[in-house]
Amino acid sequence: MADxxxxxxxxxxxxxxxxxxxxxxxxxxxxxxxxxTLVMLDIAxxxxxxxxxxxxxxxxxxxxxxxxxxxxxxKEAFTDIDFAILVGAMPRxxxxxxxxxxxxxxxxxxxxxxxxxxxxxxxxxxxxxxNPANTNCLIALTCAPSIPKTNFTCLTRLDQNRAQSQIASRxxxxxxxVSNMIIWGNHSSTQFPDAAHASAVVGGSTANAVEAxxxxxxxxxxxxxxxxxxxxxxIAARKLSSAMSAAKAICDHVRDWYFGxxxxxxxxxxxxxxxxxxxxxENIVYSVPVRIAPGGEYTVVEGxxxxxxxxxxxxxxxxxxLEERNAAWDFLPT
Ligand SMILES: NC(=O)c1ccc[n+]([C@@H]2O[C@H](COP(=O)([O-])OP(=O)(O)OC[C@H]3O[C@@H](n4cnc5c(N)ncnc54)[C@H](O)[C@@H]3O)[C@@H](O)[C@H]2O)c1
Ligand SMILES: *[C@@H]1O[C@H](CO)[C@@H](O)[C@H](O)[C@H]1NC(C)=O
Ligand SMILES: *[C@@H]1O[C@H](CO)[C@@H](O)[C@H](O)[C@H]1NC(C)=O
Ligand SMILES: *[C@@H]1O[C@H](CO)[C@@H](O)[C@H](O)[C@H]1NC(C)=O
Ligand SMILES: *[C@@H]1O[C@H](CO)[C@@H](O)[C@H](O)[C@H]1NC(C)=O
Numbered sequence: 097m098a099d100x101x102x103x104x105x106x107x108x109x110x111x112x113x114x115x116x117x118x119x120x121x122x123x124x125x126x127x128x129x130x131x132x133t134l135v136m137l138d139i140a141x142x143x144x145x146x147x148x149x150x151x152x153x154x155x156x157x158x159x160x161x162x163x164x165x166x167x168x169x170x171k172e173a174f175t176d177i178d179f180a181i182l183v184g185a186m187p188r189x190x191x192x193x194x195x196x197x198x199x200x201x202x203x204x205x206x207x208x209x210x211x212x213x214x215x216x217x218x219x220x221x222x223x224x225x226x227n228p229a230n231t232n233c234l235i236a237l238t239c240a241p242s243i244p245k246t247n248f249t250c251l252t253r254l255d256q257n258r259a260q261s262q263i264a265s266r267x268x269x270x271x272x273x274v275s276n277m278i279i280w281g282n283h284s285s286t287q288f289p290d291a292a293h294a295s296a297v298v299g300g301s302t303a304n305a306v307e308a309x310x311x312x313x314x315x316x317x318x319x320x321x322x323x324x325x326x327x328x329x330x331i332a333a334r335k336l337s338s339a340m341s342a343a344k345a346i347c348d349h350v351r352d353w354y355f356g357x358x359x360x361x362x363x364x365x366x367x368x369x370x371x372x373x374x375x376x377x378e379n380i381v382y383s384v385p386v387r388i389a390p391g392g393e394y395t396v397v398e399g400x401x402x403x404x405x406x407x408x409x410x411x412x413x414x415x416x417x418l419e420e421r422n423a424a425w426d427f428l429p430t
Pocket of ligand 5: 372
């Protein structure tokens with residue numbers, strides 16, 4: 097087996113982790129030939145449940161899973177890790193104000209950012225999933241100044257997959273026939289799923305998705321709102337938030353970040369905005385299209401033509417993120 101990887105999953109006793117851990121341990125993300133040390137962090141009240149998950153992982157008898165560590169200790173969890181998948185977060189409780197939720201999550205991601213700084217490998221790659229994912233990601237990278245900002249991303253792949261699937265079923269083609277979908281901005285109902293640059297393989301030939309769909313009213317209306325509100329629709333139906341699809345999207349995101357995107361294809365992820373792409377504000381974490389080289393270096397896809405319609409959508413979600421950042425900054429250590 098090739099050299100191993102040490103991978104941390106937080107929120108490891110939660111429902112996304114329950115769908116995610118098997119895929120990581122089984123080699124579906126980093127390849128079958130990588131041995132994996134899986135580190136699972138949750139909070140003390142979940143320690144017992146976590147033990148059950150460890151037993152189940154052992155019972156899977158997976159050849160690529162070298163070691164499993166379950167812990168409620170942040171230092172133990174973050175020590176020498178290669179990858180951190182930060183799923184655990186404070187959920188919104190009934191009657192909780194937005195500000196209180198932000199404060200509770202800022203506390204978690206300050207602590208975890210500081211732990212990355214102190215204990216993780218400097219080459220660590222960090223994916224933030226726990227909501228508010230973009231702002232939690234910004235907080236974590238701010239608290240880990242010795243790790244390059246480019247090593248932090250947040251998940252918008254679930255939104256991308258949702259958008260891709262909407263276009264595919266509209267065209268009656270398989271899901272993998274649609275590519276280069278873009279999600280701009282926050283992982284929230286102001287995100288902008290942008291099909292203008294996507295392509296679809298229809299009847300053996302590749303076409304621009306907008307030209308293939310031939311229905312601008314749908315693309316600028318129901319398509320966007322369906323993707324934006326999909327998370328809520330799943331909760332309304334299941335009484336629980338998306339977990340299987342979120343876990344699948346995490347695998348897609350991490351696999352692409354590790355192995356790279358293929359050819360001319362790109363994918364969307366929330367990255368640190370340094371103020372030099374598409375006129376977006378500096379110092380927020382914002383989802384953009386990127387091409388990724390094997391090993392993880394990524395570049396923003398440049399030069400896409402942005403319509404006035406797209407511009408206003410991109411700015412609205414940026415504005416939301418700026419406001420959230422400014423509110424969160426009150427909770428950061430000085
Ligand atoms: N970005 C996305 O696309 C996306 C998609 C789906 C869900 N989410 C978010 O992912 C998060 C997890 O969702 P879930 O359905 O698995 O929730 P869940 O409640 O089932 O599990 C969360 C787990 O995190 C743990 N946790 C809380 N604080 C922690 C801390 N400080 N350290 C370690 N663990 C901690 C909890 O104890 C719990 O076991 C939520 O914030 C959810 O909103 C994001
Ligand atoms: C992460 O950090 C290391 C340096 O510590 C660097 O080599 C690597 O390319 C960085 N970037 C990404 C995107 O992983
Ligand atoms: C895309 O995949 C989903 C299941 O993953 C399926 O329900 C849907 O029909 C697929 N779309 C098409 C057009 O095949
Ligand atoms: C950004 O998205 C997250 C995740 O959905 C959400 O919790 C947060 O409230 C959004 N930000 C704003 C300012 O609405
Ligand atoms: C932002 O990052 C890009 C590389 O992604 C770099 O080319 C550019 O110079 C950076 N801009 C600033 C203002 O740092």
